[in-house]
Structure formats: structure tokens, C-alpha cells
Amino acid sequence: MDADVVVIGAGAAGLAAARALSGRRLRVVLLEARDRAGGRVWSRPTPRRATPAELGAEFIHGNAPQTMALLREAGAASIDITGEAWAKAATGALQPEDRDFAAAGAVFAQASELPEDESVERFLRRFADDESARAAAQRARDFVEGFEAADPAIASVQSIAAEWQSGVDRKSARPFGGYPPLLELLLGACVASGVELRLSTIVRRIVWRRGSVTVDASGSSGAQIVRARSAIVTLPAGVLRHAGGDGAVSFDPELPRAKRTALQSIEMGHVARVVLLFRTAFWERIAGGRYRDGGFFSGDRQPFGVYWTQLPVRSELVVAWAGGPRATALQARTPDALVELARDGFGELLGEASLARDEFEAGFTHDWTNDPFARGAYSYVAVGGGEARAALAAPLDATLFFAGEATSADGQGGTVNGALETGERAACELADA
Numbered sequence: 465m466d467a468d469v470v471v472i473g474a475g476a477a478g479l480a481a482a483r484a485l486s487g488r489r490l491r492v493v494l495l496e497a498r499d500r501a502g503g504r505v506w507s508r509p510t511p512r513r514a515t516p517a518e519l520g521a522e523f524i525h526g527n528a529p530q531t532m533a534l535l536r537e538a539g540a541a542s543i544d545i546t547g548e549a550w551a552k553a554a555t556g557a558l559q560p561e562d563r564d565f566a567a568a569g570a571v572f573a574q575a576s577e578l579p580e581d582e583s584v585e586r587f588l589r590r591f592a593d594d595e596s597a598r599a600a601a602q603r604a605r606d607f608v609e610g611f612e613a614a615d616p617a618i619a620s621v622q623s624i625a626a627e628w629q630s631g632v633d634r635k636s637a638r639p640f641g642g643y644p645p646l647l648e649l650l651l652g653a654c655v656a657s658g659v660e661l662r663l664s665t666i667v668r669r670i671v672w673r674r675g676s677v678t679v680d681a682s683g684s685s686g687a688q689i690v691r692a693r694s695a696i697v698t699l700p701a702g703v704l705r706h707a708g709g710d711g712a713v714s715f716d717p718e719l720p721r722a723k724r725t726a727l728q729s730i731e732m733g734h735v736a737r738v739v740l741l742f743r744t745a746f747w748e749r750i751a752g753g754r755y756r757d758g759g760f761f762s763g764d765r766q767p768f769g770v771y772w773t774q775l776p777v778r779s780e781l782v783v784a785w786a787g788g789p790r791a792t793a794l795q796a797r798t799p800d801a802l803v804e805l806a807r808d809g810f811g812e813l814l815g816e817a818s819l820a821r822d823e824f825e826a827g828f829t830h831d832w833t834n835d836p837f838a839r840g841a842y843s844y845v846a847v848g849g850g851e852a853r854a855a856l857a858a859p860l861d862a863t864l865f866f867a868g869e870a871t872s873a874d875g876q877g878g879t880v881n882g883a884l885e886t887g888e889r890a891a892c893e894l895a896d897a
């Protein structure tokens with residue numbers, strides 16, 4: 465045996481699991497396909513150190529107890545999001561907007577009374593002829609596409625309703641200085657307690673039976689075999705669903721039907737996210753300072769539905785965001801074309817296209833959809849898949865344990881905190897077994 469436990473994937477879930485296990489004096493090998501840890505948490509340093517360019521996760525959603533505890537332990541802090549919201553009205557002018565999604569919550573509350581699950585698209589059609597409810601229904605659709613990065617024609621309305629009812633607080637914050645302190649803390653703790661981290665090691669096959677796991681992988685120095693008594697699999701649902709090609713992982717024997725069925729109901733949402741770095745925060749100066757405290761700028765007809773600044777931190781960095789079908793529509797663009805489109809869209813929204821071009825310094829983006837080790841941004845549940853996350857999370861034969869955001873069944877699927885929590889949960893399940 466090379467180890468007691470092999471952990472597959474060094475994202476938030478894998479790092480949290482490895483750290484928890486190493487504290488229990490188990491020999492842990494952590495295998496990661498990329499040449500870095502962190503997975504879908506990936507920060508690029510910028511010249512403005514307080515605001516790194518987050519290519520993946522940026523926000524802390526809700527109370528996020530694991531995230532907050534780790535930030536505290538790292539001596540870092542979180543900072544609540546502030547800033548006014550501006551939306552492009554039919555007249556073409558930016559008008560103050562109420563970004564409170566409570567109205568969407570009220571719409572989703574009605575979905576829990578449906579006799580059967582249905583798609584968000586179908587559910588929202590019920591409100592089409594009701595003038596008083598139309599705006600709230602649109603808010604609900606914006607939430608599903610923008611936050612969940614989901615396709616309303618596929619997403620389960622009852623799962624979204626259940627998430628709203630789970631009491632997850634909708635408030636958002638950011639780790640001050642980005643996610644790097646949290647990742648460094650986890651990595652440092654793993655290394656210090658003897659976890660053997662192997663980067664650039666792509667897992668191809670997991671052969672398992674009760675009490676024994678053999679992992680075939682390929683690393684920079686050729687084929688590798690790792691033997692352990694058990695494994696924690698933190699592969700993204702997109703990778704688990706992907707039957708062939710780079711990053712695909714096969715199981716021998718194959719995963720039981722319950723898991724395969726669950727995976728069919730866990731979709732990966734798509735996101736186009738561009739970080740724009742400008743020479744100055746020019747939007748604070750234009751229109752007599754009207755947008756000085758602007759946090760969010762949105763426009764229905766824009767390829768990117770929304771842009772946000774870093775308020776309350778004053779910075780020259782702006783994020784352009786498109787989720788769900790809007791992101792899919794942008795898929796064919798090259799990274800450079802996407803950056804240009806984001807820059808020009810921001811300028812047009814503000815009525816300052818040429819100023820935005822003059823002020824532009826750099827843009828950063830990453831294609832998570834075509835990334836073979838992610839295959840999408842984060843997961844959501846498709847129609848009829850209410851129990852899918854729990855089914856994916858269930859251990860097999862006290863030998864294979866499952867973690868990762870897609871296995872979070874308490875309303876935190878798709879988030880960093882969901883991933884951290886499931887990593888700790890899987891480590892406990894394994895230790896108990």
C-alpha cells in the first residue's frame with residue numbers, strides 16, 4: 465500500500481478532505497491533474513494586490529461557516545459587498561435598480577406546492593399573463609441564469625425552491641485580498657502534516673473493491689499506480705459525466721446505477737467571466753460622479769448581462785459576467801475576442817465606449833466549459849433530480865467516498881463553501897468507516 469487514503473482532486477473539497485484526514489494520522493496521497501492546487505478557485509495576481517483577478521470563485525455566499533473559519537485561521541478577513549446597482553432602461557439611460565432578489569424567492573416559494581417537479585422555464589410561463597407577477601418572474605429567471613449559471617429549460621424548479629427554503633442567506637461578501645490566503649492555509653496545513661501532493665498527475669482509472677483502491681494515473685514522468693485502502697473522489701460532476709477524452713476517469717467496476725442516474729440529473733452551468741483591469745476607475749468620474757458608488761451595472765441587451773466593481777474596495781478592476789444561455793451564446797469566441805467584447809460592452813453601457821478603450825489595461829478570462837478538468841463552471845440540478853446530490857455523495861462499500869460542490873445536498877451546491885464542507889464530511893465518513 466502506498467497510502468491509507470488517496471484523495472483525487474486538489475480543489476477546495478480535496479484540500480479540505482486531505483487536511484482533515486492528515487489530522488487523524490492517516491497516510492494521504494493527493495492527486496491533482498493541474499500544475500497547481502485550487503481547481504475552480506484560481507487567482508491571478510494583478511498589480512493591485514488587494515484585488516487579484518479571480519478567474520473562478522470570487523464571492524462568499526451566505527454564512528459560509530467553513531470559509532469564514534478558514535479565513536479567520538489564515539488571519540484574513542471577509543468584506544461585505546456594497547455599491548449601487550444601475551440598469552440600462554428602455555430609454556437607453558442607466559437608472560438606479562433594486563437588486564434585491566426577494567421577489568424571486570416569493571416566486572420560487574410557489575414551486576414547492578407543485579405536484580411534480582418541472583423546469584424553471586415551464587414554471588415561469590405560468591406568470592406570463594399576470595402583469596403584477598411578471599417582473600418578479602423575470603427576477604427569478606435572472607437569478608437562475610445569472611447566479612446558478614443554469615439553463616431555465618433544464619433546471620429543476622423544485623430544487624431551486626428547496627435551496628431558497630434551506631435558509632441559505634443570500635448576502636454576499638468577498639475574502640479581502642481574494643481567495644489566495646484560504647488556499648495557502650489549506651495547502652500549507654496539508655504539506656506540514658505530511659500529505660503527499662502530486663501535481664500534474666491525471667487520474668485515468670480507479671479500480672476498487674472493499675478495502676482496496678488502485679488508481680492508474682499519468683504524470684509528467686510517465687504512468688503511475690497508487691494503491692490505497694480507500695479513496696475520496698472530488699472530481700467535478702462535469703468530469704464524472706464525461707465519457708471520453710482528456711480528463712475522463714473510468715471506474716472498475718463501474719459506478720452503480722444509482723450514481724450514474726444521479727449524474728444524469730446534475731448538470732454543469734456555464735459562465736463567461738472576464739476580469740477587466742483599467743488604468744483608473746474612470747466610471748467614478750463620468751456623468752458628474754453619478755456612478756461613483758456604482759457596484760453593479762446591467763443591461764438586458766448586453767452580451768454580458770452584468771458588470772460589477774469591487775466596492776467597497778475602490779479598485780480599477782471590473783468583472784463582466786454572463787451565466788447560463790448567455791454564456792453558451794458566447795462560447796465560440798476566442799479569449800481575446802471575449803475580453804474585447806466585455807471591455808466595449810462596459811464602455812457602451814456607460815455611454816463612454818472610447819474612454820473605456822483608452823483606459824483599458826488588461827483582461828483575463830478562462831474557458832471553464834472546455835477545461836477538461838472542470839467541464840463547466842458549477843453544478844445545478846435538472847428536472848426530477850431532487851435527490852441527485854445526496855445520491856452522488858453516498859459512499860460505496862466503505863471504500864469510495866465522494867466530495868466536491870456537486871455532492872453538497874444542503875443548499876450550498878455550486879459554491880466554495882459547499883466544496884469545503886463536503887471535503888470535511890467525506891473525511892469524517894471515511895474515518896468513521
Ligand SMILES: Cc1cc2nc3c(=O)[nH]c(=O)nc-3n(C[C@H](O)[C@H](O)[C@H](O)COP(=O)(O)OP(=O)(O)OC[C@H]3O[C@@H](n4cnc5c(N)ncnc54)[C@H](O)[C@@H]3O)c2cc1C
Pocket residue numbers: 472473474475476477478495496497498501502503504505519520521522523524525665666667668698699700703711712713735737832836837838840841842867868869870877878879880881883
Ligand atoms: C467562473 C466561476 C465563478 C465562480 N464563482 C463562485 C463564487 O463567487 N463563489 C463561490 O462560492 N463559488 C463560485 N464558483 C464555484 C466554486 O469555484 C466551486 O464550487 C468550487 O471551487 C469547487 O470546488 P471542488 O473542490 O468541488 O472542485 P474543483 O475545484 O473543480 O476541484 C476538483 C479538482 O479535480 C481535478 N481533476 C479533474 N479531473 C482530474 C483527473 N482526471 N485527475 C486528477 N485530478 C483531476 C481538477 O483539476 C480540480 O483541481 C465559481 C466557479 C467558476 C468556474
